Amino acid sequence: MAVMRLGHVKLRVLSIDDAIDHYTNTLGLLETHRDSDGSVYLKGWDEWDKYSVVLSPSDRAGLEHVAFKVEKDAELDAYRSRIEARGIKVMELKPGALPFCGRALRFLLPSEHEFFLYAEKDFVGKAVGALNPEPWPDGLKGAGVHWLDHVMLMCEVDPARGMNKVAENVAFFRDVLDFGLSEQVLAGPEGDVQAAAWMFCTTTPHDIAFGAGPRGGLHHISFFLEDWSDILKTADILAKRRVKVDVTPQRHGITRGATTYFFDPSGNRNETFAGLGYLTQKDMPTITWNEEHLWRGIFYHSGDIVGDFLGVYT
């Protein structure tokens, strides 16, 4: 029994046309469906399920929900019991309620983000197929991202009120969903406030991350690139397409990954991320960053605040 991966995110966007242009021509996602309500479904060329990103027209940007895929349908019952035992109310949706998916569990994370678990989603296949495949498909657009890699959620933390939804989310994902904790930031006067955390269900550096903020929200969604060369190519493409770059190419101390941050036309932060040699396992010791090293952890090369990286989110 295992949560396999981040299945999809549903995003609110201000202009669906601008958003489609961004996610397909800049990032290189492929459109796989368009709903009657105007929502658009997209996948990376290297993903096999029908979609990993849903764009939904709205009058404000932000995250509608996050959904993770579990291995088998029967596991949903076990997860439901576990979640409810945690005192969290679970709603079970029948097949198709989450489009193209089997039955799904809907609940709120401790941080109040809407969250789904499902076991089945329509299969489309990788763009290169599964029979004598080429290593990459012709005709990719923009950055040609492989897949949706992870999502970072902003969670309310207010030590004065004893509130730390980062820590609550970490405990939930660890105890209920069997995630591992790869890295964490311990901050505050006593150095004991869990101010950010990176967690995994795969063996990549992280599948979901949580950061402390004055309110809940979405910090960024991140797409996988192969390596540092693709980071350069992507930054070039962002510049060519006049996409607002938030953070130019550099290395994270946390996760060691190479990164570029930018915004979609609605202001949702995107990342393109390339892992640079880092394998998580349940027995890997959690890496801890103290507050004084925080910025070196976030941006290893700058070693300093870049823009309003922590303050701006949707």
Add this chain to the structure above:
Amino acid sequence: MAVMRLGHVKLRVLSIDDAIDHYTNTLGLLETHRDSDGSVYLKGWDEWDKYSVVLSPSDRAGLEHVAFKVEKDAELDAYRSRIEARGIKVMELKPGALPFCGRALRFLLPSEHEFFLYAEKDFVGKAVGALNPEPWPDGLKGAGVHWLDHVMLMCEVDPARGMNKVAENVAFFRDVLDFGLSEQVLAGPEGDVQAAAWMFCTTTPHDIAFGAGPRGGLHHISFFLEDWSDILKTADILAKRRVKVDVTPQRHGITRGATTYFFDPSGNRNETFAGLGYLTQKDMPTITWNEEHLWRGIFYHSGDIVGDFLGVYT
């Protein structure tokens, strides 16, 4: 309950001094222990357990055994039942019998390779530590490989006698150890003989692989590098150190990874491998290669036999 990863390989080497020089100065492994019987224990800088490679002096090269690490000690009992239910005899070793490890299960794979499962091994830590770590340590030697990535075993296949130990191993790892099958070669006149297979317990392209041969043996052990640039650096180092290169840098069609093959001084084949954007999951459709595409699968750029890649092994 899960098998986490390839824990270590124990190799037979003809000259322990030459072997140490090779594995430390060319590959960059770190020596962590030397036994009274002359065996030497090594780990990659990015591994946290005490060793992933054991070099053991012998009068012939080859593989002594392969060991995988499971998540929890209690799981060993469950795996023991499963393995015995398969009709395979299991010997349980008490803690320390496998050096620096907890109790271990010893048994033979269907291919007759000696195999261990264990849950605990002495912890040493990554060279960069777990508190505000640098992304890589100073003073790395040679290729500076991160970790032992996977092992490929040669397995007897003789369709005339109805013998296919590749297929038997695949079934064993799938049914008993819950591995996934990322890729396979189907060969023979009817295209239905499973002549090679790549299997995973992590979300990397493979943790173990099996290839058909006239006799059982070791095809290669493989070490992880970050990317294509490290493949170049490593090939340069091999050339500088006059290490016999078996296959110069190129891409595998199978797993998409970048590779260089070479031999240790005893003739055991080594690989340095960099994954190039490939994430396995239990629901990823298995990729199949037909015999006519086999060499494009093995060496995507050559698209052809390179040397005696399939015939030479220890």
Add this chain to the structure above:
Amino acid sequence: MAVMRLGHVKLRVLSIDDAIDHYTNTLGLLETHRDSDGSVYLKGWDEWDKYSVVLSPSDRAGLEHVAFKVEKDAELDAYRSRIEARGIKVMELKPGALPFCGRALRFLLPSEHEFFLYAEKDFVGKAVGALNPEPWPDGLKGAGVHWLDHVMLMCEVDPARGMNKVAENVAFFRDVLDFGLSEQVLAGPEGDVQAAAWMFCTTTPHDIAFGAGPRGGLHHISFFLEDWSDILKTADILAKRRVKVDVTPQRHGITRGATTYFFDPSGNRNETFAGLGYLTQKDMPTITWNEEHLWRGIFYHSGDIVGDFLGVYT
């Protein structure tokens, strides 16, 4: 007064359609003109003159001629005097005789290859223009090579008869055209036969090279790529397009460059070449390779013969 660069090569090809497909869709050259006699003119996206490759239909493959561009028209008179003083007959062609070029000098190298010098060629401009340019253009095809980088000519060498046209060419380019000698192979029983030479007029590793063979001919023409990552991408594209690869990605000891060799559909050898940190200057000491190190010089990673690299040419 200076020879600036390799201006163009004129190649004979067996099928003009196959050749155009190869040079445009695999290499990414851009067609700029088609002659009434069926010749096709091509340039790299990063070149500003009208063409650097001419493909000419013929019943046999090979090199028709090589042309270098000098800085100023008046220099042609000075070069003519120098060449004739060397005892070489020069024919002066009026403007347009070499298509889209000003007047040109035509003569035979000591190795009997047909050679031109010209000072003017129609200007087309880089694909990115010269006003606030992007770093690379959209819509590149295949490898997207930047420019024609160098050409290697095979020259008759027969020490028994005291004939060494490699050495004669070297002397000619050094004394008459002011080229520098970056590297050379000294072979033979006494280690004093100049068996290959790399020469430059720019500050790149070489603009022209000469190798010893039983007969004159073309060893390869080479196109510039940015770096080792582009070498991988190009090798992938060659494999995807089923182009026969002669030598998979590796490093040259000579020039240190990264290389992939392959053949055009007529059998003319192509190279894609990325310089890896090497700047020539007139006062750089010439690098010498002895025969015993020759193959390490040619293919640093293999350190050995690859296929029939020296024996097959057009």
Add this chain to the structure above:
Amino acid sequence: MAVMRLGHVKLRVLSIDDAIDHYTNTLGLLETHRDSDGSVYLKGWDEWDKYSVVLSPSDRAGLEHVAFKVEKDAELDAYRSRIEARGIKVMELKPGALPFCGRALRFLLPSEHEFFLYAEKDFVGKAVGALNPEPWPDGLKGAGVHWLDHVMLMCEVDPARGMNKVAENVAFFRDVLDFGLSEQVLAGPEGDVQAAAWMFCTTTPHDIAFGAGPRGGLHHISFFLEDWSDILKTADILAKRRVKVDVTPQRHGITRGATTYFFDPSGNRNETFAGLGYLTQKDMPTITWNEEHLWRGIFYHSGDIVGDFLGVYT
């Protein structure tokens, strides 16, 4: 007759020990001499002359002088005539006055920077030698820069007073020293003020550059790296060694090169620069950047001011 290359820069540094540590352990230059007056001479591993950087203890940072090397000693007389014909006073230094050099011409550029031309400097050789060399030497430290690549001088520009020393320098290098102009910025209300210029005597993107400022000075000295991967490694090393990074890795629009800027311990700005496919030639059309595209030209990915990049210099 030709100016070959930037031969060396002499820098003033506040602490010679800190400077030596920086230039040898962070950049990887090799010390070749130490003067009785405390000056230290350094070269890159890939340079053959005795030094390319001189560090001189002082109570203020900055540039002492810049020296270029010409091809032959006799050319110095011709250059002297040309320079004097320009109305610039030339002092001829006898051999050894410029340490380890032959006779030298000393004069002030129109921008009043002290400038030398010389034809001879003691030969030391590349660290890899010139006989069957390896592609790179063992034991490199830090970034392992290949050579001093270029220097950028700040020049007084005050359109109100009709003063433009950028333009004066450009004219001098073009007319007197035969440099080409690869790129320029045209600014001001009429878009006709040459506010920055990049010039070459090799076929690299630039050997010297000029930028407009309120006073003359040194903007940066730049060292050559092979490619984008070395830019990452260097940025990692800067972070590991806690060197203040001014601009994290990104691409220049101007020259297309990849860059990282940082400061030596005295506050002199350094750059590590990797060319990314760009060959200059005398007939290459000069690239022009308008003021509105200036920042995209300087930092292509940011497309915006980074820190006080133009205002801070020594």
